[in-house]
Amino acid sequence: MSVLDQIKSTFQxxxxxxxxxxLNVALFLTLNIAxxxxxxxxxxxxxxxxxxHEFIYKFWTIFTYMFTHEGLGHVAFNLLLLYFSGRLFYxxxxxxxxxxxxxxxxxxxxxxxxxxxxxxxxxFAGGYLLGASAAVMGIIMVMAIYTPNxxxxxxxxxxxFKYFALLVFVTSTVVDFAANTGGKIAHIGGxxxxxxxxxxxxxxxxLFELSFLKSSKNKLKIVHKKDVYAGQRADNVDESxxxxxxxxxxxxxxxxxxxxxxxxxxxxxxxx
Numbered sequence: 001m002s003v004l005d006q007i008k009s010t011f012q013x014x015x016x017x018x019x020x021x022x023l024n025v026a027l028f029l030t031l032n033i034a035x036x037x038x039x040x041x042x043x044x045x046x047x048x049x050x051x052x053h054e055f056i057y058k059f060w061t062i063f064t065y066m067f068t069h070e071g072l073g074h075v076a077f078n079l080l081l082l083y084f085s086g087r088l089f090y091x092x093x094x095x096x097x098x099x100x101x102x103x104x105x106x107x108x109x110x111x112x113x114x115x116x117x118x119x120x121x122x123x124f125a126g127g128y129l130l131g132a133s134a135a136v137m138g139i140i141m142v143m144a145i146y147t148p149n150x151x152x153x154x155x156x157x158x159x160x161f162k163y164f165a166l167l168v169f170v171t172s173t174v175v176d177f178a179a180n181t182g183g184k185i186a187h188i189g190g191x192x193x194x195x196x197x198x199x200x201x202x203x204x205x206x207l208f209e210l211s212f213l214k215s216s217k218n219k220l221k222i223v224h225k226k227d228v229y230a231g232q233r234a235d236n237v238d239e240s241x242x243x244x245x246x247x248x249x250x251x252x253x254x255x256x257x258x259x260x261x262x263x264x265x266x267x268x269x270x271x272x
Contacts, residue, residue, distance in 0.1 A: 015090060015095055016090070016095040016096070016098055016099050017082075017083070017086045017087060017090055017095065017098060020082065020086070020098075020099070020102060021079055021082065021083065023067050024067050024069065024075060024078070024079055024082075024132055025075070025079070027046065027064075027067045027068055027069070028068075028069045028070075028075045030042070031043055031046070031068070031069075031070060032070070035070075043068065043070060043128070043130065044058075044128065045058065045061075046061060046064040046065065046067075046068045046130075047061060047064075047065050047068050047128035047129060047130040048061045048062060048064075048065035048110050048113075048114065048128060048129040048130070049061065049127075049128055050113065050114060050117035050124040050125075050126075050127040050128065050129065050182065051117070051121070051125070051126075052114075052117075052118050055114065062107055062110050062111070062114075063103070063106070063107070065106070065110060065128075065129050065130050065131070066102070066103075066106030066109075066110070066131070066132050066134065066135045067132065068130040068131065069130065069131055069132070070130070074131060075132075078131060078132040078133055078136055079132070081136045081140065081168065082102075082132060082135075082136045082139070084152075085136065085139050085140045085143060086098055086102075086136075086139055088143055088147070088150065088161075089101070089139050089142065089143055091265060092143075092146070092147065092246065092265065093142075093146070093201075096208070097208050098139065100208045101135075101138050101139050101142055101193075101194065101197060102132075102135045102136075102138070102139060103135070104138065104193055104197075105134055105135045105136075105137060105138020105139065105189075105190035105191075105193045105194055106132070106134050106135035106138070106190060108134070108138070108189040108190055108192060108193040109133075109134025109135070109137070109138075109185075109186035109187065109188070109189035109190035109193075110129060110134065110186060110189070111189065112185060112186065112188065112189030112192075113129055113182050113185045113186045113189065114129075116185060117182075124182060127182055129182055129183065129186055131183065133172065133183060133186065133187055133190070134186040134187055134189055134190030134191075135190055136190070137168075137169065137172075137173075137187050137190040137191045137194060138190040138191065138193045138194035138197070139194065140164075140165045140168055140169075140191075140194065141165060141169075141190075141191045141193075141194025141195045141198060142194045142195075142197050142198040142201070143161055143165070143198075144161055144162045144164075144165035144166075144194075144198065145194075145195060145198025145199055145201075145202060146198050146201060146202060147161055147246065148160060148161060148162035149161070149162070152164045154167065169187070169191060172184075172187060173187040173188060173191075241264070242265070245257065245261055245264070245265050248261075
């Protein structure tokens, strides 16, 4: 399957990855049409202000900034990274976790920069934060921890995902740190959440399960012992099968899975 076929398939599935991409594109088009045609500048209402006083009156921007772009190159680069890393993420860990990590990484990145802006107001005075970079960086770092040896191709060179993640972080954050310092600080915040979530998940502790998004499933329920034992056996079988699929992906890549294995992987990821 070609790259274009894979992109088409993703959009036809109407996945949450598709929703994230569409939200970014829709807001990008809205801002540019409003600015260039209607001459209405909307960015200050959706970008994160680096001023405590202004943020109080625009508190929603801690969420909207991570869907906000003004430049074509900026949005294109972020969405390409989101697509390729997000596609692997939701195939293995599920769509709901993808949205959770995207939002939380973005919030961590924005909160880190806003905190520093409050401590050093002269440095960040009058600034705004916008872009999906911190959110995408978190997704990349989760996969770097969870599937570090998954093979990816960068300019026709094959490398493990962990090295790809390191390459992205260094080139987008470390190199020329003096340029767009605020944005790169946000990258660090997003990456830190991704690393935290990835390490926690690998140790068997899912931060997503502890969030309010899963609270509705934590209700008291009466079950018979035989149902518990049957459920435990089924869980063990599923976990064993999932580990085999992940090992195969780590060695040979996602496309080495058969159609049935890809379908099984997707179904198992939704149970997690």
